[in-house]
Amino acid sequence: MPNASMHHVVNLTDISLRAAKRCCVAGATEAAEGACFDAELHLHFDQICVRASEPSGTSAALLHCCTLDQVEARDRCLAGLPRSHDGDLEVAGVGAGSKPPPPQAPPEFKGDICKEHAEENARLYDWLVWEFSLRYPLTSLSLPVMLAGGYITGVTTCCLVEQEHTACLAALDEEFKNKVAHKIFKAKKQCQLLKSMEKHDFQDMILVVVSQQSPSLSVDESKRIALRVENSTRNCCLKHADGFCLYTKSAIHDEICLDKGILSHHPRLAQCCRSLGSPRLRCSQGVTEKFHSILDTSSLLSLEEQCRFSHDQPEEMHD
Structure with a gap:
């Protein structure tokens, strides 16, 4: 097992254990524990930004994240930055256009x-x-x-x-x-699709998928998620043309789970967000109760567009 990866796993384990000792208190409510874990994560990112403020050749990408006003936006930005070989966020030397390693299976283990x-x-x-x-x-x-x-x-x-x-x-x-x-x-096909379509057309296509995946969301909530998916995909395609810019149905549910405003109005979705991967996707797809007015795509798209987007969704969105 490579030392670099294990070092980072150990670091994450230490952070998690520290948070668990502080937050998992007998008799504490689930909400209180969740708030405590969030605070621990914010503290971890606070420490990173303190290091970044020192005159040590800090990267522009890291400085950008640390200057964001909203804490949630800052934490989300930091979580998306590349890591150094020891698993930590790179405080220096990270170019905005750095590329991810080539696609491959996990490397061979040195042991059994x-x-x-x-x-x-x-x-x-x-x-x-x-x-x-x-x-x-x-x-x-x-x-x-x-x-x-x-x-x-x-x-x-x-x-x-x-x-x-x-x-x-x-x-x-x-x-x-x-x-x-x-x-x-x-992913490359999806980037080509995005570049060939008008911005609002691509958003409308994502909007249809969002409304199908999470019918309990309101119009504004669905639009917000569709906009995030479109922006994230566009940024990825611009910076990493040969990178892993694939946004699937799972990615839509990940975006929903990052929106605390949505989760506060949709408790069953919040329950689903406690899991990851396939379990999260299956759970979220089963949430159909309607807390707000349902997204009526007919008010946004013509009948011809609805049929086209629903029938001709790219293969990339069917995972």
Whole structure:
């Protein structure tokens, strides 16, 4: 297991344990615990910005995040920055146009991956999530989680079911290289689609998907999520033309889960947001109660446009 990735996993573990000791108090309400964990995360980012204020060649990207007025916007901006080899946010030397590493399966382990799987499965999973997140820094959180979960499932089969572990693991690596390469291809198609469409047309297309995925959202809430998806995808396509800019249905639910205003009005969605990856997607898709007026796309799009966007949604949005 590479020292770089494990170092970061250990750092995250230390932060989480510190937060758990402070926040998991007997008798505390769920809301109080959640607020405490949020405060711990804000404190962690506060410390990063204090370091960034020192005259040490701080990157423009990091300075930009730390100068944002709203704490939530700052934390979200910092969470999306590239990491250094030791897993920390790079305080210096990060160019705005830095590119993610090329697509590939997780690197080979120096030790016995089946032994690692048997003895430290949770740590192996956390490391895989970090590795995928590091390679694709501008994608949604659910996608690295899904990739890590799929890889762990393959490792489990190879180590516990198949007799030839080495051959099975080699085939798994090749399968993942092909799977990730396919997602990269779809991401490039999505960037081409975005560039070929007018800004409002792309937003309308995303808006239809948002209304289908989360019918309980109000018109304004759906528009807000669609705008975020459009902006994030556009920024990714501009900065990382060969990067991992794929926005799927999972990404839409990730954006919803980052909006505390929406979650405060939709408690069942808030429950879904406690999970990640496929479980979050399945849970969120099942939330259909209507707290506000439902998005009526007929007031926004012509019948012809509705049919076209609903029928011809790009393959990239069907994951």
